[in-house]
Amino acid sequence: MAAASSQFSGVKTPPSHSFPKQTSLHRHSAFPSQLKFALFQSPRRHYVKSIAFKVSCGGGNVDVIQRNKIEESTMVEANNELTCVMKFGGSSVASAERMREVAHLILSFTNENPVIVLSAMGKTTNKLLLAGEKAVSCGVNKVDTIEELSFIKELHHRTADELGLEGLVVDGHLEELQQLLKGIAMLKELTLRTRDYLVSFGECMSTRIFAAYLNKIGVKARQYDAFEIGFITTDDFTNADILEATYAAVAKSLNDDWNSDPAIPIVTGFLGKGWRSCAITTLGRGGSDLTATTIGKALGFREIQVWKDVDGVLTCDPNIYPRAEPVPYLTFDEAAELAYCGAQVLHPQSMRPAREGDIPVRVKNSYNPKAPGTLITRSRDMSKAGLTSIVLKRNVTMLDIVSTRMLGQFGFLAKVFSIFEDLGISVDVVATSEVSISLTLDPLKLWSRELIQQELDHVVEELEKIAIVNLLQHRSIISLIGNVKRSSLILEKAFHVLRINGVNVQMISQGASKVNISLVVNDNEAEQCVRALHAAFFESELPCGSAN
Numbered sequence: 001m002a003a004a005s006s007q008f009s010g011v012k013t014p015p016s017h018s019f020p021k022q023t024s025l026h027r028h029s030a031f032p033s034q035l036k037f038a039l040f041q042s043p044r045r046h047y048v049k050s051i052a053f054k055v056s057c058g059g060g061n062v063d064v065i066q067r068n069k070i071e072e073s074t075m076v077e078a079n080n081e082l083t084c085v086m087k088f089g090g091s092s093v094a095s096a097e098r099m100r101e102v103a104h105l106i107l108s109f110t111n112e113n114p115v116i117v118l119s120a121m122g123k124t125t126n127k128l129l130l131a132g133e134k135a136v137s138c139g140v141n142k143v144d145t146i147e148e149l150s151f152i153k154e155l156h157h158r159t160a161d162e163l164g165l166e167g168l169v170v171d172g173h174l175e176e177l178q179q180l181l182k183g184i185a186m187l188k189e190l191t192l193r194t195r196d197y198l199v200s201f202g203e204c205m206s207t208r209i210f211a212a213y214l215n216k217i218g219v220k221a222r223q224y225d226a227f228e229i230g231f232i233t234t235d236d237f238t239n240a241d242i243l244e245a246t247y248a249a250v251a252k253s254l255n256d257d258w259n260s261d262p263a264i265p266i267v268t269g270f271l272g273k274g275w276r277s278c279a280i281t282t283l284g285r286g287g288s289d290l291t292a293t294t295i296g297k298a299l300g301f302r303e304i305q306v307w308k309d310v311d312g313v314l315t316c317d318p319n320i321y322p323r324a325e326p327v328p329y330l331t332f333d334e335a336a337e338l339a340y341c342g343a344q345v346l347h348p349q350s351m352r353p354a355r356e357g358d359i360p361v362r363v364k365n366s367y368n369p370k371a372p373g374t375l376i377t378r379s380r381d382m383s384k385a386g387l388t389s390i391v392l393k394r395n396v397t398m399l400d401i402v403s404t405r406m407l408g409q410f411g412f413l414a415k416v417f418s419i420f421e422d423l424g425i426s427v428d429v430v431a432t433s434e435v436s437i438s439l440t441l442d443p444l445k446l447w448s449r450e451l452i453q454q455e456l457d458h459v460v461e462e463l464e465k466i467a468i469v470n471l472l473q474h475r476s477i478i479s480l481i482g483n484v485k486r487s488s489l490i491l492e493k494a495f496h497v498l499r500i501n502g503v504n505v506q507m508i509s510q511g512a513s514k515v516n517i518s519l520v521v522n523d524n525e526a527e528q529c530v531r532a533l534h535a536a537f538f539e540s541e542l543p544c545g546s547a548n
């Protein structure tokens, strides 16, 4: 609370991290012009006053204070249209305390009528998946004893309780979750479709609790399950793609409700509805970012905010190197490449709607709202840009494939790739010569399967019909994201660092996107490499390491 409290003391002044002033509310407004509201029951400047009171009196009964304020209010608002989307990840809403802070943060944006997208609380998604896996083998009678189920129940009950809500708000879902786990135990299988249904409980519960809390403190809010308001996806369970029809459907659902009865929409991140199956789908891990950018594009907002537990996109994963620094500006291409390369901070597909709608994305820290964060836009001043960020993807499998046929024969690459296509395995980084090809296999694809070793053996067996194959496991990809117009300079410096650290690079690739150079090294050298590269590029005075 300390970080957020000071901003609430200046009640009418927009906080320093507020959106830039706008000249028109919507660039491509989805709202009919006649639908400007004269009366709106959510005069949030008053709530901010209440919060300031809470801060100064050390956390008195803020809920009662706020409700009184709202009853007093008859304020008229001129610009009552939905204006922006703010997504809060699991770490931002991990507890009752965090939910209070996020509520206060949202209310501090006094000029905004936001759509809120929430992820599941804390690590709920992981716990749900673990509970599902345990249910497969534990037997129906033991489901009640699954530790993760008890944890999830306790967390959501406690949170509702601490926020002063009735348990009822999640009781139905917790009961249904337990029944589902019993069903899984009975069938002794967890299909991808059931897995998506299972993890959907996380977002369904966090949004219900948060919406109920806002309503309790007098801020009118309405909970939405994304799969009920037009998030139409492919039927690729656990990794579904959003279909085009989503944009119009979501805009209509949210606008219609807002126009007839304004209430802050609280939308489940991560979830959709398969267009054929009509079952709940998920957008891949971290998919709430994509939910937010989809809503941003659907409603033609001028900015999309994703709130995390870090000061923006950083120069590398802070878990690998705590001295990572925020990157102030990125292009959509750089951010997408960073996410594709494995940086957990953004969902790989999340930049697509933002890029298509040309809507800036701001990555902010809900634990430190005053930090400027990272602004992601179509273009930026690259004149001083060198390396922007370093991304590490561990536990990668690499294949060296050398043709047994004569030099100059055609069709070799096509044959190799058709084998991967037939086996449904995606390839990540590739480097080729006329008679050989080195490539890495997308670890995500392999992790999501069970028969990893058998699958690899099968790939090798097929490839050995046309080539000599060398399978190399326990490799890492280090991706250097930045201004590849300076690639020679970046490579010179990178190889100098790697040489003095005694690291041998086993493969190198520069993609057509021109914002990424990938290096493959041994897993056991990778973290040390990232730290050394970070020190050289971002902590020294030499050129080519600017994070801007």
Ligand SMILES: Nc1ncnc2c1ncn2[C@@H]1O[C@H](COP(=O)(O)OP(=O)(O)O)[C@@H](O)[C@H]1O
Pocket (backbone or CB within 6 Å): 088, 089, 090, 091, 092, 119, 286, 307, 308, 309, 310, 312, 313, 314, 315, 316, 317, 318, 319, 343, 344, 345, 346, 389
């Ligand atoms: N380059 C990076 N910049 C920022 N965070 C990163 C980066 N690489 C990995 N991370 C990790 O990503 C986390 C934020 O992403 P995520 O957990 O998906 O957030 P949320 O759940 O809040 O949406 C950070 O806590 C950090 O550990």
Ligand SMILES: N[C@@H](CC(=O)OP(=O)(O)O)C(=O)O
Pocket (backbone or CB within 6 Å): 088, 089, 090, 091, 119, 120, 125, 126, 202, 269, 270, 284, 285, 286, 287, 288, 289
């Ligand atoms: N809860 C989902 C979706 C998501 O986006 O989560 P987060 O915003 O906490 O990364 C997951 O854990 O994958």
